[in-house]
Amino acid sequence: MDSAQLETFAAVVREGSFDAAARALSLTPSAVSQRIKALEQAAGQVLVRRAKPCRATEAGEPLLRLAGQLALLEREALDTARGGGGADWTRVPIVVNADSLATWFLPALAALPPGLRLLFDVHQDDQEYTADLLRGGTAMAAVTAQHVPVQGCRVQRLGTMHYVAVASPALRAAWFADGVTEQALAAAPMLVLNRRDQLQHRFLRTVTRRRLDPPVHYVPAVGAFNEAIRLGLGWGMAPERFCGDDLAAGRYEQLTPGRRVSVPLYWQHWRLESAALTALTGAVRAVAATALD
Template sequence: MPDWDLGQLRALAAAADLGTFDAAARALHVTPSAVSQRIKALEQTAGAVLLHRDRPVRPTAAGEPLVRLARQLDALTADATRHLTGDTDVPRVTLAVNGDSLTTWVLPALAPLAGRVALHLVREDQDRSAELLRDGSVMGAVTSQAVAVQGCTVEPLGVMRYRPMASPAFAARWFGDAWRVDGVRPAALAAAPVVVFDADDRLQDRWLRRRRVDPARPPRHLVPASADFAAAVRLGFGWGMLPAQQSDDDERAGRLVRLTDDAVDVPLLWQQWALRTDALDAVATALRTAAAAGLER
C-alpha cells in the first residue's frame, strides 16, 4: 500500500479546486514549481497521471479518488485539531441537494446547525449528485442513487411524492369546465403547455407516458429554480409535477388543483463519506430526523 504524502495530496486537491498551479501555489503559500513537483511526485507514487493539464486543470479518473482522499484527510485533521486544542473554527460541510428538497425540507432541517457548521450547499439534481461525491466535491448528498459511491455509505431517507398540479384557470382552459368529472384527456394533454425544471427533468415525461401521451408533443416552459417553478405553475404558465410539501397549502387555498390522483414517487437516499466527524454526523442526524417527519415511507 502506498505511503501517501499529505503535502502532495493537498497540492493535488488545491490544483483541482482552483484550476491552475499558480492559484494552488498562492493558496498553499508555495511556488508554482513546488506545486508541480509535489503533484509529479504523487503521480510517481500512484503510477498514473492524476491531472489533465488543461485550463482549468482537472482530475483524471485515477486522480479523483486521491482528490477525495485529500479532502477527507483535511476534514479528519481539522476535526481532531478541534478536539485536541479547543479550536473554535467553524467546521465546513459541503452537501449536494436537489432543488425541491432544498426548498421544502432540507433548509429547515439544517437551520439549527447554522451557528455550529459552515454549510456549503450545491444544488444538484438527485440523479447526478453521485458524481460530486465521487470526485470529492461534496461530503454528502441527498440523492436518488441507491448504489453507494466508492468510499461512501448510503441509507434511505424516504420518498418525495410529485403530483400533477395546475392553476384552476389553466385546468379549465385546457381541459374543459368538466375535467374534474370527465378526467384529463390525452389529446388535451398533448396540447397543454407544461413546466419543466430543465432539460434533464423527466418527471413530467414519466407522468405523460402513463397517460399515453408522447412527451415531445406539449410545448414546454423551462424554469430552473424550485420556487420559481412552483410560481410558474400557480401563474398558469403550464401544469407541472410538484411535491406535496410545496403544493399542499396552495391546493387547500384553491390556488392549485390536482389533475389526477396518480403521483410519481422519487426515492431519496443519504450518501456520505464513510468517515465520522462531529459536523458531518450532526448534518446526517438532522437530515434523518427531518426526512422521517416530512417524507413518505
C-alpha cells in the first residue's frame, strides 16, 4: 500500500479534519483529499467518517493501526541505519485510565532514557474502555481492565488497584449517622468521575445487592474529584494505596472499613519488535510492580 496515503489517513484521524492534516503534513487540502480518495479506492471501502472530528470507519481501523506500525518501524529502522544518531522523535500514543494516570503511570514515562527521543500522546479513558483505542488504531499501548488481547496485541498483567469508599467526616455524620444502610446509600450524594465510571455503582451492588440510583455529582478530573470528597460534596471511591495521607489526616473516613472494590489492570500493546515499545513496556511493568498489588 502507498505509505504516503497511509500517513495522510493517519494524520486526518489524528488531527480531526482534512484541513488540519494538510497543515500538519505541509500539503494542500486538495492533496490530502486526493490521497484519501485513492486509498479508499484501493481498499474498496470508505475509510474516513467525515464528521467533526473525522474518525476512522470500522473498515479503516486496521489500516489506521497499520499506518502507525509502519511509521514506528520506519523511524526505528532509519535511526539504526544512522548509527543511533537520528534526530527524529518517535510519537507514542498511549491510553490510560484516570486513576493510574494521576498516581503511578507518569513516573514510568519519566524513567525512560532521554536518548530514546519519545514523544507521548497520552489519552485518558475508563479502564473498561481503554482497549477500544487500541482496537481502533488510535493508541499503540494501553492500561486496561481487559485481559483478552486485542487482535494484533500482546497482554501482560500489571497488578490490581483496590478502591475504598470514602467521605469527609462531615458528610459521613450527616448522611450515615445510623450506619451505611441501603436507605442512606440511596439518599446520600455520590461522586462519579464521568458517565463511564462504574466503580461507585459496583460498590453499591456489593453492599446492597441492588441497583440504586442516588443523586450524583459528575467531577471529570481526579484531582478535583478528590477535592470534592474532602469538601463534603459527596462520597466516592478512592485508590486504597494512594489515599492513606487523607485517611491519616482525617480528611477522609471509610464508609465500610475492610470492604473494597478490586480492579485488575493489564498492559496491552502492539505485537511489534520495537525498541520504543520494549523500553516503554519494561518501564511500565517496573513501576506497576511497586505501585499495584
